Amino acid sequence: MRKILPDLCLLAAMPLLxxxxxxxxxxxxxxxxxxxxxxxxFFHVPMGWLCMxxxxxxxxxxxxxxRRRSAVAGAVALxxxxxxxxxxxxxLLTGPIWGSATWGTPWTGDARQVTTALLWxxxxxxxxxxxxxxxxxxxLAAALAIFGAVNVPIIYYAVKLWKTxxxxxxxxxxxxxxxxxxxxxxxxxxxxCTLALFGxxxxxxxxxxxxxxxxxxxxxxL
Amino acid sequence: xxxxxPPASTxxxxxxxxxxxxxxxxxxxxxxxxxxxxxxxDKTARDYxxxxxxxxxxxxxxxxxxxxxxxxxxxxxxDMNDLQRRLDQxxx
Numbered sequence: 001m002r003k004i005l006p007d008l009c010l011l012a013a014m015p016l017l018x019x020x021x022x023x024x025x026x027x028x029x030x031x032x033x034x035x036x037x038x039x040x041x042f043f044h045v046p047m048g049w050l051c052m053x054x055x056x057x058x059x060x061x062x063x064x065x066x067r068r069r070s071a072v073a074g075a076v077a078l079x080x081x082x083x084x085x086x087x088x089x090x091x092l093l094t095g096p097i098w099g100s101a102t103w104g105t106p107w108t109g110d111a112r113q114v115t116t117a118l119l120w121x122x123x124x125x126x127x128x129x130x131x132x133x134x135x136x137x138x139x140l141a142a143a144l145a146i147f148g149a150v151n152v153p154i155i156y157y158a159v160k161l162w163k164t165x166x167x168x169x170x171x172x173x174x175x176x177x178x179x180x181x182x183x184x185x186x187x188x189x190x191x192x193c194t195l196a197l198f199g200x201x202x203x204x205x206x207x208x209x210x211x212x213x214x215x216x217x218x219x220x221x222l
Numbered sequence: 223x224x225x226x227x228p229p230a231s232t233x234x235x236x237x238x239x240x241x242x243x244x245x246x247x248x249x250x251x252x253x254x255x256x257x258x259x260x261x262x263x264d265k266t267a268r269d270y271x272x273x274x275x276x277x278x279x280x281x282x283x284x285x286x287x288x289x290x291x292x293x294x295x296x297x298x299x300x301d302m303n304d305l306q307r308r309l310d311q312x313x314x
Contacts, residue, residue: 035265035269036265036266036269036270036273039269039273040273040276040277043277043280082287083287086283086284090279093276093283094279094280097275097276097279098272098276100272101272193284197284197287197288197291201291204298207298208298211298211301214305215305218312
């Protein structure tokens with residue numbers, strides 16, 4: 001069951017994605033203040049949430065890896081970091097596109113933008129260390145991942161702590177019902193896609209570790 | 223002296239009580255409205271370009287990562303086949 005779970009997630013995501021795009025373009029009313037560009041919200045916000053979720057998973061798994069020297073935790077942390085990198089890049093690219101349509105400028109340098117960019121840079125540094133650093137850099141990499149996870153609540157509360165142009169934290173809860181009905185299918189579809197890719201990548205990394213170990217054993221026995 | 227009656231065509235017909243005076247937007251208002259509608263249509267078209275660009279970026283990222291996973295899978299499979307071949311050679 002665990003083996004086919006990612007495939008099932010991808011299968012379930014496909015019709016939801018189609019339904020969500022249909023709702024976004026044809027069923028959702030145009031927002032009064034921001035106009036048509038508001039439709040970017042329905043994919044930008046889920047990507048932001050998924051990026052934060054992946055950063056938290058990466059931080060927790062890196063902590064476990066640091067404490068128990070678990071290879072599986074290391075694989076989970078690396079897979080989560082890669083998906084955090086992808087979703088973070090998605091947020092950092094779609095945000096300025098939306099900003100340039102509604103604010104007239106792609107980057108205002110407000111707290112949420114800066115903290116999100118910081119998280120993405122931390123994830124990028126973690127990935128560079130894990131892929132190209134020596135074995136001894138695992139501890140430093142794990143510390144970076146934990147720092148990234150600590151950054152997540154700062155991103156979430158940035159709109160309350162500092163003056164920003166981003167809407168407040170309760171914006172999703174205050175959506176009218178027809179927008180609410182568009183937001184959730186998009187979020188669930190993207191979450192299923194991300195989790196499926198996360199599962200596949202984790203399995204790949206575990207398998208790669210096992211293969212490396214098998215090669216070493218074979219060479220030792222020769 | 224006989225009274226001169228005006229020709230029938232120039233005579234003002236009596237107002238029909240069924241119809242009121244014509245009221246509505248002036249030509250200037252209509253032109254202004256058309257101009258504003260044009261601005262709104264341009265904004266909507268520009269917004270749609272932004273939306274398509276944003277969605278394109280998102281799906282390109284996911285597709286890119288999917289291709290990366292697929293290539294890694296192919297490399298792992300080749301590595302596994304190599305290992306299997308080496309084990310078979312040793313067993314012989």
